Amino acid sequence: MRAALNPSDQALLLRSMEIPTAGPLEVGADGPAPRLWEAQREYAKAAGELGFRVVRHAPADPADLDRPGVPETVRAAAADPRFLAEQPSLVLRLGPDEVPRERTVMFNVHLDTVAGNPPVSFDGKVFRGRGAIDAKGPAVALLAGVRAALERSERVGRDSAVIVQAVAGEEGGAMGVLGTRPLVERGYVGRLNVFCEPTSGRFSPRSTASMTARVSVRGDDAIDDRPHTGHNASVLSGFLAQRMGRLLDSYAGSGAVCVAGLWTGTLHNRVYGGGDLLFNLSYGDAETGRVLEAAVTEAFETALTEFVAEFSDTTLFARTARDARRITRLDWPKRGLPVLDDHDTRGHDLLRRAGVPEWPADEPGRRGSPTRARSSWAPVTWPPTGRTATTSPPACPTSTGSPRRWPVY
Structure with a gap:
């Protein structure tokens, strides 16, 4: 009817x-x-x-x-x-x-x-x-x-x-x-x-439920005349987005993995020392949620280690690489939902x-x-x-x- x-x-x-x-x-x-x-x-x-x-x-x-x-x-x-x-x-x-x-x-x-x-x-x-x-x-x-x-x-x-x-x-x-x-x-x-x-x-x-992971960079800004003196959150966050996305690709079959917003700033003549990178991950059962959470944590650690190794000998980003672990953290604005x-x-x-x-x-x-x-x-x-x-x-x-x-x- x-x-x-x-x-x-x-x-x-x-x-x-x-x-x-x-x-x-x-x-x-x-x-x-x-x-x-x-x-x-x-x-x-x-x-x-x-x-x-x-x-x-x-x-x-x-x-x-x-x-x-x-x-x-x-x-x-x-x-x-x-x-x-x-x-x-x-x-x-x-x-x-x-x-x-x-x-x-x-x-x-x-x-x-x-x-x-x-x-x-x-x-x-x-x-x-x-x-x-x-x-x-x-x-x-x-x-x-x-x-x-x-x-x-x-x-x-x-x-x-x-x-x-x-x-x-x-x-x-x-x-x-x-x-x-x-x-x-x-x-x-x-x-x-x-x-x-x-x-x-x-x-x-x-x-499904979803959780949000956030990678935050909180370093020092710099001006474009002396870009090497600051922490470049754009380069660091961009590298982490690329590497973490690649590492998490294998989990796309068990839950939706979305490499989402990346924000540092809007000006062309400034090195931004702070920024945020967001991931949204959905899961159909609690165990899959726990597996995805652990996978994100592992991908973050791996990508951060690779960034330090890749950029420590550069002119522009050596300070960013040296301090990367101190200024970068992973947290969860949303997780554990049923x-x-x-x-x-x-x-x-x-x-x-x-x-x-x-x-x-x-x-x-x-x-x-x-x-x-x-x-x-x-x-x-x-x-x-x-x-x-x-x-x-x-x-x-x-x-x-x-x-x-x-x-x-």
């Missing part, structure tokens, strides 16, 4: 996309404040017409971020009280509180987006705008699916319950620590828990019977459109979680009177 967006759904999606909701991790501390409260209230109002009620609408507590596993970028940003105050999460419930978790399904969506505000439009077939695919579109499509389920069975919302988490901080690299994790730990979960991600209409019981790996096949069987195919185990994860379900058959482990157009009408299938997935993202 598929449910199309009706005119009120279409209007809700267009209004939602008009409201900028990119958070501070996306736009920066000096960027515009997200209007997430407003967007979530609009969503809650529409959901209320189906019988949903708001059971929580609030930001995470500061204590939620004062614990292991919180990315460094989040810790730093949260020093400003506005960081949490402007990023609430919304929890909706359809059905009495007395309905037990065993008869509850939870859907996790998000109304925050990546940065940028492209024009919003709908030509009768295609929605265009920030969030059309990720993830205001599927959030609205979910309501259409619930509506279809209610029309199909009076037991939905009476004998079974639906929870919707509309979380903050999905974008920007917060990895769920200020949105999903606090809600899960407060008990807003079901027997079947579905997390919204683009996967061409398939479900996956697995989700993966989602659901081994209870009952939820998988339920989704298959509902007509949702499984993401092939040997096919690497990717971000695309339309959407998938990322499923977890309780107990749930909180998962870590530029597209602008989606076709209409989005479909929201239902199964045995219960909402299951929206195939549009």
Whole structure:
């Protein structure tokens, strides 16, 4: 069974996309404040017409971020009280509180987006705008699916319950620590828990996590008239990026290895003594994460040793080579985050019977459109979680009177 967006759904999606909701991790501390409260209230109002009620609408507590596993970028940003105050999460419930978790399904969506505000439009077939695919579109499509389920069975919302988490901080690299994790730990979960991600209409019981390694150089600057007197972070970082990338290439099959940003400075007439080199590494299980972490550490040590040997007898970079170990360090702004790996096949069987195919185990994860379900058959482990157009009408299938997935993202 598929449910199309009706005119009120279409209007809700267009209004939602008009409201900028990119958070501070996306736009920066000096960027515009997200209007997430407003967007979530609009969503809650529409959901209320189906019988949903708001059971929580609030930001995470500061204590939620004062614990292991919180990315460094989040810790730093949260020093400003506005960081949490402007990023609430919304929890909706359809059905009495007395309905037990065993008869509850939870859907996790998000109304925050990546940065940028492209024009919003709908030509009768295609929605265009920030969030059309990720993830205001599927959030609205979910309501259409619930509506279809209610029309199909009076037991939905009476004998079974639906929870919707509309979380903050999905974008920007917060990895769920200020949105999903606090809600899960407060008990807003079901027997079947579905997390919204683009996967061409398939479900996956697995989700990768990622960690960020940072190589920092903190030496002395120099002017271009006397470049040899300083530490050249550009040459050092560039060498480390090349060598570490080559050494880590053999691990690309077990996890995604991304040699990412390299920054020292912007001027043409200055030797920069400081800079940062970033690596992003994803993994599908904890052991692979530990192996990748050890591999990065080993690659760093090897590359640094090679740099010292290669440049110690040069005129321009001898000081950099001599002091390389003192001025260079490897640290981890983000690591140790859990993966989602659901081994209870009952939820998988339920989704298959509902007509949702499984993401092939040997096919690497990717971000695309339309959407998938990322499923977890309780107990749930909180998962870590530029597209602008989606076709209409989005479909929201239902199964045995219960909402299951929206195939549009």
